[in-house]
Amino acid sequence: MNRHARIAIVSPARQVPAPPSGGAGTTPRRVLVVDDDVTVSEVVVGYLQRAGMAAAHVATGPAALAAAEADPPDLVVLDLMLPGLDGLEVCRRLRASRPTLPIIMLTARGEESDRIVGLELGADDYVTKPFSPRELVLRVASVLRRAAPPITDIVLVDGDLTVDVAARHTQRGAETLALTTREFDLLAFFVAHPGRVFGRDELLSEVWGWDVGDRSTVTVHVRRLREKVEVDPAEPVRLVTVWGAGYRWDRAGEVR
Numbered sequence: 001m002n003r004h005a006r007i008a009i010v011s012p013a014r015q016v017p018a019p020p021s022g023g024a025g026t027t028p029r030r031v032l033v034v035d036d037d038v039t040v041s042e043v044v045v046g047y048l049q050r051a052g053m054a055a056a057h058v059a060t061g062p063a064a065l066a067a068a069e070a071d072p073p074d075l076v077v078l079d080l081m082l083p084g085l086d087g088l089e090v091c092r093r094l095r096a097s098r099p100t101l102p103i104i105m106l107t108a109r110g111e112e113s114d115r116i117v118g119l120e121l122g123a124d125d126y127v128t129k130p131f132s133p134r135e136l137v138l139r140v141a142s143v144l145r146r147a148a149p150p151i152t153d154i155v156l157v158d159g160d161l162t163v164d165v166a167a168r169h170t171q172r173g174a175e176t177l178a179l180t181t182r183e184f185d186l187l188a189f190f191v192a193h194p195g196r197v198f199g200r201d202e203l204l205s206e207v208w209g210w211d212v213g214d215r216s217t218v219t220v221h222v223r224r225l226r227e228k229v230e231v232d233p234a235e236p237v238r239l240v241t242v243w244g245a246g247y248r249w250d251r252a253g254e255v256r
Helices: 038-050 061-070 087-097 112-120 133-147 181-192 200-208 216-229
Strands: 030-034 054-058 075-079 103-107 125-128 155-158 161-164 169-172 239-242 246-249
Touching (some): 030 061, 054 061, 061 087, 075 087, 087 103, 112 125, 112 216, 125 133, 133 181, 161 181, 181 200, 181 246, 200 216, 200 246, 216 239
Parallel strands (some): 030 054, 075 103
Antiparallel strands (some): 155 161, 161 169
């Protein structure tokens, strides 16, 4: 069996929303597509370009790292199965050099464990093959929109934690925290709504913008976030689990 899963092609006449931009004349958002399946790559690049993005394509893991270094993209669409270096290793190295670079992982593997590994390495989102190119473009636009600085000067402060929403910058004391796009969104949402319990479905809707989705995505991101904001991630006192209900953010000094 061919290891490359086919993607579901939808009518090119259907329009997809353009990613966020600063208005007419601004530079298109740049997306690097990394996939060794020529058919998949051509279709995905075409859809991204029709949505107003500048899309480039490479077919191997080493080429992806070289391209990201030479001309850093705004987002990477990264296949899991690649020659040279697999997508997980590429994701790991990209995260080490550019912690905030948004990454959407593509995988033909349906097992939950493979998706979780990608999320653990810092992927912001994933799409499982076969997929609709239109859905992928919507996911790309959503991640880019959330990664763009908002028109606001809100700074959230909770004890030694400072979350600058406009700058997308987070500090705990004197330490700058390297958060992915989704980690930052999740943290800002929790800090802005202290004391409230949010279920995983509600977080998928509010933070990811998904009506339906894999709840393990939330579980993995909460675990990763705890590793960065908690003194002891094994015994969290800020981002706590409310068993049977979801998660709650407790302000510093208000441990329950």
